[in-house]
Amino acid sequence: MANRPALGVGYHTPDRMTPEWYAFGLLDQALAQGSDSLFYDELVRKKGLTGEVNAGINFGLGNMFDYSGPMLWIAQFFHDSSVPSDTLLAAIDSIVEKVRKEGLDQSALERARVKMRSDLYANLEQFAGFGRANLLASFALFDDDPSRINQLEDGFEKVTPALLQKTADEYLRTGNRTVYVVTPGKAAAQGEKEAR
Amino acid sequence: MKPVIIVALAILTGAQAAPQQKPPAAGAPKDFALPAARRFTLANGLPVTLVPFGQVPKAAIRLVVSAGNVYENKDEVWLADLTGNLMREGTATETADAVARAFAGMGGELGISVGPDTTSISTEVLSERAADAVRKLADVAQHPRLPDSEIERVKGNLLRNLAIQKSSPQALAQEKFAQVLYGEHPYGRIFPSESMLKAYTLNQVQGFYRTHYGAGRARLYVAGVFDAALLETTIKQAFEGWTGAKGSEVPPLPPASGRQFAMIDRADAPQSTVMVGLRVPTASHKDWIALQVTDALLGGAFGSRITTNIRELKGYTYSPYSQLEPHPAQADWVETADVTTNVTGASLKEIFFEVDRLRKEAPSAAELRGIQNNLAGVFVVQNASRTGVIGRLAFVDLHKLGPDYLSTYVKRVMAVTPDEVRRVANEYLTPDKMSLVVVGDEKTVKAQVTQWAQ
Numbered sequence A: 001m002a003n004r005p006a007l008g009v010g011y012h013t014p015d016r017m018t019p020e021w022y023a024f025g026l027l028d029q030a031l032a033q034g035s036d037s038l039f040y041d042e043l044v045r046k047k048g049l050t051g052e053v054n055a056g057i058n059f060g061l062g063n064m065f066d067y068s069g070p071m072l073w074i075a076q077f078f079h080d081s082s083v084p085s086d087t088l089l090a091a092i093d094s095i096v097e098k099v100r101k102e103g104l105d106q107s108a109l110e111r112a113r114v115k116m117r118s119d120l121y122a123n124l125e126q127f128a129g130f131g132r133a134n135l136l137a138s139f140a141l142f143d144d145d146p147s148r149i150n151q152l153e154d155g156f157e158k159v160t161p162a163l164l165q166k167t168a169d170e171y172l173r174t175g176n177r178t179v180y181v182v183t184p185g186k187a188a189a190q191g192e193k194e195a196r
Numbered sequence B: 001m002k003p004v005i006i007v008a009l010a011i012l013t014g015a016q017a018a019p020q021q022k023p024p025a026a027g028a029p030k031d032f033a034l035p036a037a038r039r040f041t042l043a044n045g046l047p048v049t050l051v052p053f054g055q056v057p058k059a060a061i062r063l064v065v066s067a068g069n070v071y072e073n074k075d076e077v078w079l080a081d082l083t084g085n086l087m088r089e090g091t092a093t094e095t096a097d098a099v100a101r102a103f104a105g106m107g108g109e110l111g112i113s114v115g116p117d118t119t120s121i122s123t124e125v126l127s128e129r130a131a132d133a134v135r136k137l138a139d140v141a142q143h144p145r146l147p148d149s150e151i152e153r154v155k156g157n158l159l160r161n162l163a164i165q166k167s168s169p170q171a172l173a174q175e176k177f178a179q180v181l182y183g184e185h186p187y188g189r190i191f192p193s194e195s196m197l198k199a200y201t202l203n204q205v206q207g208f209y210r211t212h213y214g215a216g217r218a219r220l221y222v223a224g225v226f227d228a229a230l231l232e233t234t235i236k237q238a239f240e241g242w243t244g245a246k247g248s249e250v251p252p253l254p255p256a257s258g259r260q261f262a263m264i265d266r267a268d269a270p271q272s273t274v275m276v277g278l279r280v281p282t283a284s285h286k287d288w289i290a291l292q293v294t295d296a297l298l299g300g301a302f303g304s305r306i307t308t309n310i311r312e313l314k315g316y317t318y319s320p321y322s323q324l325e326p327h328p329a330q331a332d333w334v335e336t337a338d339v340t341t342n343v344t345g346a347s348l349k350e351i352f353f354e355v356d357r358l359r360k361e362a363p364s365a366a367e368l369r370g371i372q373n374n375l376a377g378v379f380v381v382q383n384a385s386r387t388g389v390i391g392r393l394a395f396v397d398l399h400k401l402g403p404d405y406l407s408t409y410v411k412r413v414m415a416v417t418p419d420e421v422r423r424v425a426n427e428y429l430t431p432d433k434m435s436l437v438v439v440g441d442e443k444t445v446k447a448q449v450t451q452w453a454q
Helices: A019-032 A038-046 A085-102 A106-125 A130-143 A146-150 A152-157 A161-171 B002-014 B079-086 B096-105 B127-142 B148-166 B169-182 B194-199 B202-212 B228-239 B288-300 B305-313 B341-360 B365-382 B386-398 B405-415 B418-428 B442-452
Strands: A006-012 A054-057 A072-078 A177-182 B038-041 B047-052 B058-065 B111-114 B119-126 B218-224 B261-265 B271-280 B321-326 B331-340 B435-440
Touching: A006 A085, A019 A038, A019 A054, A019 A072, A019 A085, A019 A106, A019 A152, A019 A161, A038 A085, A038 B096, A085 A161, A106 A130, A106 A152, A106 A161, A106 B058, A106 B096, A106 B119, A130 A146, A146 A152, B038 B228, B047 B228, B047 B386, B058 B127, B058 B386, B079 B111, B079 B119, B079 B148, B079 B202, B096 B127, B119 B127, B119 B386, B127 B218, B127 B228, B148 B169, B148 B194, B148 B202, B169 B261, B169 B271, B169 B331, B169 B435, B218 B228, B218 B386, B261 B442, B271 B341, B288 B305, B288 B321, B288 B331, B288 B341, B288 B365, B288 B405, B288 B418, B305 B331, B305 B341, B331 B341, B341 B418, B341 B435, B341 B442, B365 B386, B365 B405, B365 B418, B386 B405, B435 B442
Parallel strands: B047 B218, B261 B435
Antiparallel strands: A006 A072, A006 A177, A054 A072, B038 B047, B058 B119, B058 B218, B111 B119, B271 B331, B271 B435, B321 B331
16 A cells, blocks of 8 residues: 555664663653654755655654663655655765764753653643653663652753764664665565665 | 443443343532632733642643644645644754653653644643743743754654554544534645645745744643642743734635535445534534534434434444534534445445434433433543643633523533434434545445435
């Protein structure tokens, strides 16, 4: 049924509850969440390569707080057939590489923190309050410590520009990711997932 | 959102199957009490509703404008969408990326959503930034840049969405069904053609904006935790300069026709998407609440008759549902199901069987009570958020339902009697007036459905 090509990238995330994991949460906010994000600004607004950015840690299954074990950060994009997926990937790479080298400036970091706090509240309120129960249950089950729900904001507060840059450099390496490409209307052999 | 919640609740309940003892009966549904709202109207005619709600330090702001698809001409389908989408591209004094960063810095995002009757401009921000957000949102609504430089890109996004939607049999069925029910009326037009959409000019967008966006055609809502006095002052300052807009008349609805049938061929499709329904009275009608209860019992609720029949007992389909879609002048009722191809006819037979049964015979009090509890409970759950409350208030205002609609809703749902359900089904859900749309493998399905195709 697919009549539009799509591209996705998945990166392994740092272990949960580590300082790097908190930093990675802010990277997700800065790179891929909302219409102020670096991906949206460059790929949608400036270059018109795609219409929207869909991304997240534990994407499609839950949020960055309600899992345990290894995890991916995924970002995916529908695009027109007139845009080769390599062009889109190259544009993504240049954004990611800049953040790996330079990190974020102070105002972008603060904005990521505000977005994260707002998102966390949204998670708590999700499904008429089930979101809060979901996080309490997750921290009880995975950590035997439901009170972790109260430490999250502090974890994000502690992320420094240096830690953020170091985390980006380590975890947003191309060697730490998988790229998948969906091509409509071609034989399965050509359209199947390509690992790079 | 609604079906997801219902299914999720059903699964939660299902997980407790094989109980060792019967659970105690559920408590009686409680009324929904709307927190005391502050309402005022600006000198330019903009009505404002402020609702203190909840404890989480956030505030939702929504400006609802009479600028939905119903105001489009025949050759302007999705012009409202193009206008709404272009309004995200900056204001007279700020570029689009600056506006986006400003909302993000408040913990929110600018959302513009275009519906059949209204367009909403909204955001949800951290409480301490609510006044800033009101100012920014007011700027977007009153002084959109509508830049020519971005129109082709924004159109490209809409064209992509159009192509994605038109690849889904459900969307094709909805498009055809709307056409069958509403004909040449704007409610009958769901999608533009690609060439129509490509041809829109900035001039048309500016024209649509000027005609429909103005203080007298809008309502502002704020719900959440906020400083009410500060917000009231800010709203007055930010919106008092907004002038009116002349608007345009919504064309009258064409008379409802008898049964119509339409089939869209999807060769070798393993499933058929079927839609069965008709026009019914809308939210301002005295029978609306009873109609909602009837819909829930028949096909709307997860435990409804049609769902029990064709999903649970027969296994023809996974997630059938019926719903009422209310517009200010008219609603429609429709049952939708994706059914296995070889039982398309059998599914229709069962759907009509359940409609007929309910029209002849009142449901038992116990069956009705279960549905009423569900409807009342879902109503309260859906109101349990800032945006949920705003959505309800906007609904009440759009349909002019009066101030006590929300507070008396649960009571009125619970007061519907079994015989009222039968009467309402008999009066409004008339099978020979129900139209039928089937998207499926024509060569297999056509013979199965000819019985209803006249």
